[in-house]
Ligand SMILES: Nc1ncnc2c1ncn2[C@@H]1O[C@H](COP(=O)(O)OP(=O)(O)OP(=O)(O)O)[C@@H](O)[C@H]1O
């Protein structure tokens with residue numbers, strides 16, 4: 001069925017606004033061509049689409065992108081507490097000047113635009129492939145657009161245990177930047193790495209990462225999206241997890257006007273583990289959407305989703321999470337919790353948890369709650385002399401902590417806690 | 430120390446009068462006990478004194494060292510020296526016991542214009558107090574009351590009291606759920622805090638706690654009022670005969 005004209009016109013507008021990349025190898029051109037085809041078929045998302053019911057995609061689809069003021073802050077960048085290999089993008093463009101040298105033991109890092117010109121490269125098996133697999137049953141057109149047009153980003157191959165995190169830092173300098181970034185990550189068998197992402201990136205940011213975690217490999221991904229108030233972002237994590245692999249991803253979001261984080265994971269081998277977690281805090285016209293789809297197609301795999309949202313003065317939080325257990329994926333252990341903490345009556349939390357199970361020997365549970373700060377706990381803290389405001393802050397941080405503890409590295413977890421405490425402190429009356 | 434006059438309290442949301450004229454005066458350095466049948470209003474009295482929401486004072490007054498309590502926020506009452514050991518201590522997942530206690534201790538100090546305790550000073554203080562109550566370090570690291578047994582929760586209440594050093598301590602059924610040894614520890618904890626300028630109001634159903642914490646005065650509360658007051662022998666009478674005789678004699 002052909003998509004309605006508003007959708008296809010929108011797609012055409014994007015395809016002409018972002019020029020077709022040139023000089024690429026034939027496999028890359030082919031991946032782009034197929035993506036253009038998919039994008040034309042799907043069209044841009046509109047509110048009527050089932051998976052955009054709670055989130056108005058207009059900010060992500062208008063052309064030109066709405067401007068976003070650059071936040072003036074003298075705060076230290078989020079992951080500076082840790083020694084890392086820094087790769088910096090300014091308004092979506094790689095900056096060699098601000099980035100560290102790419103050489104680091106047990107990891108090969110290249111720029112996407114270079115890789116796409118090479119006739120032979122492992123990236124061929126990933127680029128547009130995981131994104132393409134992730135298009136059914138739910139269309140993700142903005143990720144398709146990213147495959148069709150994004151040129152900047154990094155291609156990372158991890159071959160052993162990497163001594164320090166690879167830190168992707170996104171700086172926002174132009175109030176009108178409309179950026180697309182694409183990263184490809186392959187963690188080879190037995191290898192282990194941590195990838196960090198931080199920063200507001202652009203006025204509008206479309207960021208997709210395709211990740212292959214090979215058997216027995218392990219990848220930790222910690223992301224901090226903040227803090228420009230007006231920026232809009234859509235992100236896509238597409239990961240394929242092999243036997244006995246581990247993938248853990250945590251996202252902190254503070255502010256930003258609109259964020260849609262899509263995460264599509266597929267277990268293809270047995271005994272693998274994936275945890276995806278998110279903590280977010282926002283106010284006013286903040287709109288934050290986590291849309292997760294996890295497919296179990298291996299034996300004895302464990303997936304865990306923990307999403308916590310603190311919302312105040314009119315903010316909206318959305319969670320759409322699905323666990324699909326395919327036939328034969330026995331001993332699956334799937335857990336999903338999404339919770340909204342509303343600091344006032346004007347804010348909103350909307351959740352759509354889904355389970356679809358075609359195996360009989362599985363344990364899957366999901367829960368979703370939405371409520372205000374617990375009065376009994378508040379009184380208990382105040383009865384010990386803690387002011388109402390401080391008690392409320394303690395309880396908000398405690399609420400978010402269930403997601404934060406999913407971060408394995410304590411230094412990173414504490415850094416996230418500090419940032420959230422800072423967000424609360426700035427709002428203290 | 431604590432003075433309550435003709436206190437009338439109803440529920441905010443319902444037309445239900447719970448306290449119907451409570452009069453009570455606790456002198457500095459004394460221990461008062463309140464006993465009384467279930468539902469007579471003992472916990473309500475303790476909540477109203479500490480400032481819990483949901484109650485409406487329709488008449489009467491309550492003051493701590495001459496300062497009107499009823500107009501203060503719960504945290505201000507705590508800083509003024511009031512402490513309630515809860516009948517049902519609250520579990521707070523995600524807030525570490527240690528963080529909680531240090532935040533509380535320093536908030537009170539700050540409110541009173543005193544210097545805050547450094548992390549090291551606080552650690553020393555809490556270790557010492559915890560040891561006296563046989564609370565191990567692991568319990569201090571856990572989230573507030575989460576996964577604590579009934580007895581551990583009650584001991585944790587006394588630990589908070591020992592660290593915060595309030596002037597007026599209200600203990601609401603701190604003995605319920607305690608085994609014999611834990612009861613002794615709790616009583617020791619209370620006795621160690623007894624001082625000329627500190628008073629206790631101990632709500633209990635059983636004489637046994639009062640064997641360890643010797644009260645100066647025992648009150649019987651029934652139907653929202655204190656119906657009889659006397660010496661320690663009153664508690665013995667309740668233990669032996671129940672409330673029937675007392676209630677009949679005051680009816
Ligand atoms: N928030 C409330 N909502 C409804 N009823 C209440 C509330 N608080 C107290 N009550 C009622 O007020 C009365 C007194 O309760 P309270 O808890 O003060 O009794 P108590 O003397 O402490 O009893 P116990 O010995 O069982 O602990 C009871 O009938 C109780 O059900």
Ligand SMILES: [Mg+2]
Pocket residue numbers: 471472473516601602
């Ligand atoms: Mg009671």
